[in-house]
Amino acid sequence: MNKHRVVITGLGVVSPLGCNVEEMFSNLLQGKSLFQKPQNFLREYEGGLQLVSPVSDDYEERCREYEVPIEHSISSYSLLACKQAIESAGLKNEKEMLQHADLHIGTSESYCFDNIDYFKCSGKEAEDYLKGRYPAETLSLIASELNIQGEALVFPIACSGGNVSISTGAKKIKYGQKDICIVGSVDCISEKTYTTFHCLGALSASSCKPFDKKRDGITVGEGAGFLVLENLEHAIQRGIPILAEVVGYNISCDAHHLTTPDINGIIATKSIRKALEMAEIKPEQISYISPHGTGTYSNDLQEANAIFRIFEEQSEDIPVSGIKSMLGHCMSAASSIEAIVATLSIRENAIPETINTYQSDDAFPCKLNTANFSDRQISAILSNSFAFGGNICSIVLAKYQ
Amino acid sequence: MGYYINDIVTFSNKGFEKIDFNFIESPENAEITDYNSRHLQGKGLRFVPRTIRMLHNVVGEILEKNGLNAEKNMTGIYNTNDICALEPSIDFDLEVENYGVKLANPMKIPYTLNGSTAGWLAIRSRMNNVNLSVNSGRCSILAAFNLTSLDFMDKETSHAIILCAHYMGERYKKYNQDSTFNKEIAVGMLASEKKTDTSIIEVLECRTMSYNKKKLEEIVDLQTGYTFIDTDFYINLQNHGQLQFFQSTSPQLSCLPFFINNMDLFLPENKGQEHQYIIIDKKGFMGYMKFKRPQP
Numbered sequence: 001m002n003k004h005r006v007v008i009t010g011l012g013v014v015s016p017l018g019c020n021v022e023e024m025f026s027n028l029l030q031g032k033s034l035f036q037k038p039q040n041f042l043r044e045y046e047g048g049l050q051l052v053s054p055v056s057d058d059y060e061e062r063c064r065e066y067e068v069p070i071e072h073s074i075s076s077y078s079l080l081a082c083k084q085a086i087e088s089a090g091l092k093n094e095k096e097m098l099q100h101a102d103l104h105i106g107t108s109e110s111y112c113f114d115n116i117d118y119f120k121c122s123g124k125e126a127e128d129y130l131k132g133r134y135p136a137e138t139l140s141l142i143a144s145e146l147n148i149q150g151e152a153l154v155f156p157i158a159c160s161g162g163n164v165s166i167s168t169g170a171k172k173i174k175y176g177q178k179d180i181c182i183v184g185s186v187d188c189i190s191e192k193t194y195t196t197f198h199c200l201g202a203l204s205a206s207s208c209k210p211f212d213k214k215r216d217g218i219t220v221g222e223g224a225g226f227l228v229l230e231n232l233e234h235a236i237q238r239g240i241p242i243l244a245e246v247v248g249y250n251i252s253c254d255a256h257h258l259t260t261p262d263i264n265g266i267i268a269t270k271s272i273r274k275a276l277e278m279a280e281i282k283p284e285q286i287s288y289i290s291p292h293g294t295g296t297y298s299n300d301l302q303e304a305n306a307i308f309r310i311f312e313e314q315s316e317d318i319p320v321s322g323i324k325s326m327l328g329h330c331m332s333a334a335s336s337i338e339a340i341v342a343t344l345s346i347r348e349n350a351i352p353e354t355i356n357t358y359q360s361d362d363a364f365p366c367k368l369n370t371a372n373f374s375d376r377q378i379s380a381i382l383s384n385s386f387a388f389g390g391n392i393c394s395i396v397l398a399k400y401q
Numbered sequence: 402m403g404y405y406i407n408d409i410v411t412f413s414n415k416g417f418e419k420i421d422f423n424f425i426e427s428p429e430n431a432e433i434t435d436y437n438s439r440h441l442q443g444k445g446l447r448f449v450p451r452t453i454r455m456l457h458n459v460v461g462e463i464l465e466k467n468g469l470n471a472e473k474n475m476t477g478i479y480n481t482n483d484i485c486a487l488e489p490s491i492d493f494d495l496e497v498e499n500y501g502v503k504l505a506n507p508m509k510i511p512y513t514l515n516g517s518t519a520g521w522l523a524i525r526s527r528m529n530n531v532n533l534s535v536n537s538g539r540c541s542i543l544a545a546f547n548l549t550s551l552d553f554m555d556k557e558t559s560h561a562i563i564l565c566a567h568y569m570g571e572r573y574k575k576y577n578q579d580s581t582f583n584k585e586i587a588v589g590m591l592a593s594e595k596k597t598d599t600s601i602i603e604v605l606e607c608r609t610m611s612y613n614k615k616k617l618e619e620i621v622d623l624q625t626g627y628t629f630i631d632t633d634f635y636i637n638l639q640n641h642g643q644l645q646f647f648q649s650t651s652p653q654l655s656c657l658p659f660f661i662n663n664m665d666l667f668l669p670e671n672k673g674q675e676h677q678y679i680i681i682d683k684k685g686f687m688g689y690m691k692f693k694r695p696q697p
Contacts, residue, residue, distance in 0.1 A: 136537060389516050
């Protein structure tokens, strides 16, 4: 079967460090973070409220610029990021191409974050309320707003939703089903989300410290990241700049526990290995790793073990850029935003450093390189994401040659 | 790329032998009497939502009936549920609302996520392969069929269990006894690369897209075979030959599993023809599947 090459031609983002890809990337390279106490939360939390990472102040201005309703919702976040991605891929005025495109959105449960209202209704009212909570309802809204008439899919897979969106979009282009797929993920901070992480004891008391010995949990973030994936021949024909290539991916499940990863990282290792095999890239050819790096004990231990199994003695040299230390954990949006940062790193030949990480954990099989990134030529990047339910998705992006 | 639907397992609070496109009404306090506890031994089940339990039963039966326990690592799980995580999500919210954050039970949290269904099933069945939750309204099964074919092409899997379930939860049942939403059913379909003696259909092609009448008329234009249209609103499609309409009363389940389950009734004669099954969803999604019955 004839396989097509899959390239990235457009990017769009809504993030805590800017609602524009260039601004976000520049802030990441400067090591900025804008964590703050959550606003308008009504419940009482033992130990008080921890820091969160909401979308940046320029959100409203960008919404006005792109004619997106100014709302704190996954539909507005998605629309803004999608419109930026479409514009940067030069598709804004290509209505016919957009009509034939597919749309993939990863998310967790933000579409039903106002469940409290449900308690107050019954009968027909309750039925109508439930109908409005379907993930497909939001999807339908976004697809029709963007006039995308191809396949529209939601992947409610939480933290790995973005990488799963990218992988499935890449498959469709690879096997000739589509020329263009708009893929990404989105999530919002809500009191519900914050409460769930609080109850799980997963929130950091200070700020996210990926791979640090004193790491104590995540900092909740929010946002959206969308990429335009395109068939290489199609992109060349359009004469649009090619930002990077999707060369490998793998979706697996560690089948270990619903909320705790297997700290040995056996299936994570398998997933990374398979993604590299598909990319036909040897571990030593990877320029840097964009880890899941949540700053929780088990997640980071799992990932460190998987990295060591794959990269062996090279593990202590290869840059590990944990940008959740600056953006917070944007839940489902995290992996697509990380893919966007990886793409920009390829373009700019620059890697954001992991902040808040000072001391390696003795439990790790090796000391990971989280800060010494100078003088690196970036040709290929591995990006990992892990989710509740044991879902693992690794992707490999490479410089287009 | 063609592949085969080799088995379909359905599970509900009543039997599932005859065609019933109104699905199965679930009376209040109904018990799942024929619940197969063989697969449900062990602790930690107290907070597992009923939908997941029903689907677990389905997955266990598919693996066992088809001798797939040895091939679990080449078998993917595709969950197409829509809002089954809503009831657990509401449950958790209610607990927080009533007792405060401090006393809310964290054991309930994983089930507030739709994706945890496929994760839980993988954990219980020790399946490490592709694990996906996908949704596209009532066309979700067709979307999963398409993703399955892509995974077969990638050589990542050789079997896929495609799942869907419908259960609105006790609270909903209590307030909405007469609602058409008030159903309780779980279905699993086994898709495989290879044909077997039990193969029900060969899936030739699947796509989902947004609905418009012009597109529908283009799709329906088949030279041979039947076109089955699964919709809950009236569509005037004249001059399109052999059409058969279904009506589903569930907001998230199409009639497709029931159609496959009763293939002998709908297509008793196997002339090797290609047929089509089209789903049209009120939310504006449309999907089609080209298929044929495999020759013996």
